Amino acid sequence: MPDKVAIQLNDTHPSIAVAELMRILTDQHHMEWDAAWDITTRTFAYTNHTLMPEALETWAVALFQRVLPRHLQIIYEINRRFMKDVMHQHPGEAALWQRMSLIDESHGKRIRMAHLAIVGSHKVNGVAAIHTRLMKETIFADFHRLWPNKFVNMTNGVTPRRWLNQANPALAKLITRRIGNGWLKDLDQLRQLTALTSDADFCNDFVRVKRDNKVRLAQLIEQRLSIRVNPDSLFDVQIKRIHEYKRQLLNVLHIITLYNRIRAGGTAPPRTVIFGGKAAPGYRFAKLIIRLINDVADVVNNDSRMNDRLKVVFIPNYNVSNAEIIIPAADLSEQISTAGTEASGTGNMKLALNGALTIGTLDGANVEIRDEVGHENIFIFGMTGDCDRYKPVFDNLTCHGDYYRLMADYESYVACQDRVGQLFGDPSAWTQKAILNVAGMGQFSSDRTISQYAKTIWNVVPKARKQT
Ligand SMILES: *Cc1c(COP(=O)(O)O)cnc(C)c1O
Numbered sequence: 324m325p326d327k328v329a330i331q332l333n334d335t336h337p338s339i340a341v342a343e344l345m346r347i348l349t350d351q352h353h354m355e356w357d358a359a360w361d362i363t364t365r366t367f368a369y370t371n372h373t374l375m376p377e378a379l380e381t382w383a384v385a386l387f388q389r390v391l392p393r394h395l396q397i398i399y400e401i402n403r404r405f406m407k408d409v410m411h412q413h414p415g416e417a418a419l420w421q422r423m424s425l426i427d428e429s430h431g432k433r434i435r436m437a438h439l440a441i442v443g444s445h446k447v448n449g450v451a452a453i454h455t456r457l458m459k460e461t462i463f464a465d466f467h468r469l470w471p472n473k474f475v476n477m478t479n480g481v482t483p484r485r486w487l488n489q490a491n492p493a494l495a496k497l498i499t500r501r502i503g504n505g506w507l508k509d510l511d512q513l514r515q516l517t518a519l520t521s522d523a524d525f526c527n528d529f530v531r532v533k534r535d536n537k538v539r540l541a542q543l544i545e546q547r548l549s550i551r552v553n554p555d556s557l558f559d560v561q562i563k564r565i566h567e568y569k570r571q572l573l574n575v576l577h578i579i580t581l582y583n584r585i586r587a588g589g590t591a592p593p594r595t596v597i598f599g600g601k602a603a604p605g606y607r608f609a610k611l612i613i614r615l616i617n618d619v620a621d622v623v624n625n626d627s628r629m630n631d632r633l634k635v636v637f638i639p640n641y642n643v644s645n646a647e648i649i650i651p652a653a654d655l656s657e658q659i660s661t662a663g664t665e666a667s668g669t670g671n672m673k674l675a676l677n678g679a680l681t682i683g684t685l686d687g688a689n690v691e692i693r694d695e696v697g698h699e700n701i702f703i704f705g706m707t708g709d710c711d712r713y714k715p716v717f718d719n720l721t722c723h724g725d726y727y728r729l730m731a732d733y734e735s736y737v738a739c740q741d742r743v744g745q746l747f748g749d750p751s752a753w754t755q756k757a758i759l760n761v762a763g764m765g766q767f768s769s770d771r772t773i774s775q776y777a778k779t780i781w782n783v784v785p786k787a788r789k790q791t
Contacts, residue, residue, distance in 0.1 A: 325365035329781035332369040332444065335380050338436040341367055341443030342394040345401070350393070356400070368780045369440040369447045370477070371458055373666050375568070379462065381433035384426070398425060398434060405442050412469065423465050441466050441473075446780040448477040451667035451688040475779055478691055479667040480769035483510050486673045490647035493532040494677065498761075501525060511765030520755045530754055533654070533678060540597075540652035544636055550624060552634050556593035557747045560674065561657035562641055562649055565602040565609040568664040572612060573729050573736060574598075574657055575619055580737055581633055582623055591744045595634045599641030599649060613637065646670075651677045654753075655743055658683035659736065661727045662706050665689075672767040678757040682743055684732070688767070696763035700756040704739035705732040 332338055341363060348359035372378070387395040402425040413419050425442065427433045441447050441463065449455030455476035459467040467474050488495045488507060498506060501519060506512040519525040537554040544552055561574050578596055585591070598616050602609030620635035638645060656674035658665075658681055665687035675681055675692055682702040683689040693701050706728070725731075746753050765771075777783045 324362050326782075328366055329783070330367050331776070331780075332367060332440050334370065334372045334378075335436040335440050338369070338440040338443070339391070339394060341439055342391075342397045342401070345397050346393055349397075360401075360404075363443055364445050367440075367444040369444040371437070371447065371449055371454075371463075371666075374454065374457055374462055374664070376462075379435070379437050381427055381430075381435050384432035384434060387434060395434075398439060401439070401442060402426060409469065419465060423469075437462075438466075445473065446475055447473050448475050448780070449666065450477060450479045451691060452476055452478060453663075453685075453690050454666040454687060457663060477772055477775050477779075478688060478766070479669050479672070480767045480772040481669050481672045481676065482769045483507060483676070485647070486650070487676050490673075491532075491536065491651035491677050493535060494529075494651065494761075497525075497528050497532055506765075508770065509765075510768035510770065513762050513765050516758055516762040520758050526751065526754050526758070529678065529758055530750065533652070533757070536651040537654075540648055543648055544597075544638070547638070548636060550620075550634065550636055552595045552636065553593055553631055556595045556631075556634070557654050557744070558652055559594050559596045559655045559657065559743075560649060560653035560679065561597070561659075562599040562638075562646060563668075563670050565600045565612055566606075567608065567612075567727050568660055570659050570661060570727060570729060571598065571600070571616065573659055573732065575612075575616060576729065576733060577737060577740055578619060578623065578633070578635055582626075582629070585630075585632055586626075586628055591632070591741075592747050593632045594744075595636060597636045597638060597649065597653075599638040599645060601641055646673070650674055650679075653677065653679035654747065654757075655679060656681045656683075658686070658689050659705075659732075660684060660686045661732075662686045664727075672764060675760040676764040676767070678761050680743070680746075680753070680756055680760060682736075682739060691766065692763070695766050696756075696760045700759045700763075702739050702743055704735045 330340065332340065344363045344366065345359055348354045348362060349356060384395065387398070406420060406424060409420055409423055421428070423438065425435055425438045427435050447463070447466075449458045455474065459474050463474070484507060498513070498516065502512060502515040534554060537558055540558070541552050541554050544550055561571060563569055565571055574596065581591065581594065602613060616635070616637045620637060623629060623633055623635045638649065650673050653674050656671060656679040658668060658671045660668075662684045663686060668687040668689065671681060671683065671687070671689055671692060675696065680700070680702065681689065681692060682704070684705040685693075685703060685707050689703075693703060746756070777785070
């Protein structure tokens with residue numbers, strides 16, 4: 324079976340499949356436990372998508388007992404054998420045994436679904452280099468110590484067919500006219516655009532395409548929201564689920580700073596700050612942030628003193644279809660999560676692929692985007708990934724306010740935004756960096772991700788294609 328089938332557990336939600344396959348092999352096909360377990364662990368692999376503790380789901384033993392009693396028996400047997408191994412490797416470390424067990428005894432008996440996924444898989448991967456490192460050092464440190472080779476990194480990617488060719492046909496056409504269409508299936512070919520940053524015709528065409536896409540988005544905004552935005556202003560875009568760790572609030576604080584500066588007579592290039600994103604149904608605070616953005620937008624957009632130098636837009640119903648219109652029109656991509664909290668991000672890749680410059684923290688795939696596009700072509704600010712080392716010191720200093728440390732990054736964020744404003748005032752320098760961002764996105768094709776999965780986890784090779 325493992326030679327013909329690979330099952331990738333996409334987060335912990337489907338981990339019950341480990342027990343289900345064991346049930347099918349032992350109960351229905353009458354296999355011995357050891358042979359069944361060998362097939363199961365060679366078939367499954369598990370992708371972890373977040374370090375947020377609330378995502379590490381546990382299911383109550385009582386629920387299992389009532390709904391899936393046979394699966395519960397199997398999980399107990401998996402755990403009995405696993406615990407025997409752990410106790411053999413680490414004798415006398417009772418605290419470690421408790422931490423690693425598939426059963427959490429501390430909050431009423433509960434099954435730790437992530438532990439089931441790790442124990443039942445031959446590979447466990449994170450979705451960006453920093454995320455995989457933190458996964459090995461924090462939430463799964465005990466498992467990494469036991470099985471160092473089980474843990475691998477598979478940096479996420481986005482498909483260039485949707486996020487460039489389909490969403491931005493004008494840019495796709497321009498690129499194809501200059502370097503051919505090989506990039507559609509081999510995104511690394513975008514590196515050839517580097518040489519075109521000194522080609523005036525290409526740069527002018529690139530600017531025209533961006534401007535046309537901004538006009539298209541401005542029309543959508545006017546139609547849906549009756550807000551007029553200036554296509555020559557800096558389109559400053561933050562589109563993603565609304566969550567405290569993604570720090571839409573930090574962006575709102577920056578808007579208020581810009582507002583106060585304009586009221587005090589300061590100058591800065593005109594900006595349109597665009598938000599999109601949904602909150603989880605039960606996440607009250609995130610919904611309050613959406614309301615705040617809309618209220619700040621009302622104040623800013625209706626203040627005649629702004630003289631059209633600042634506009635704020637919240638585009639409702641953020642989804643893939645809307646993303647395909649917003650992303651090609653972005654000048655600036657906001658990727659400002661607290662360092663260490665965003666596993667990878669893929670919005671960051673889509674926006675850079677469409678010629679937006681990134682303002683971001685050293686978090687998730689932003690770190691690797693910086694490596695690919697060059698640190699001089701991206702706006703990095705804020706604390707680095709190891710921000711939790713002195714958390715106890717920090718907590719002592721601040722009691723319990725500002726959990727996601729907006730104040731800690733506020734000053735440096737505003738200073739970095741000032742550099743964005745300055746660069747936007749020099750359109751040719753801006754455009755060069757924008758092109759170099761597109762040129763650096765080859766690494767972030769999902770084709771590369773999938774071929775890494777195929778080689779390292781699934782042990783499959785591409786089937787030769789028929790010539791047509
Ligand atoms: C890409 C995408 C996301 C992920 O965005 P992040 O900025 O990586 O959080 C979320 N929603 C939609 C509709 C997307 O297209």
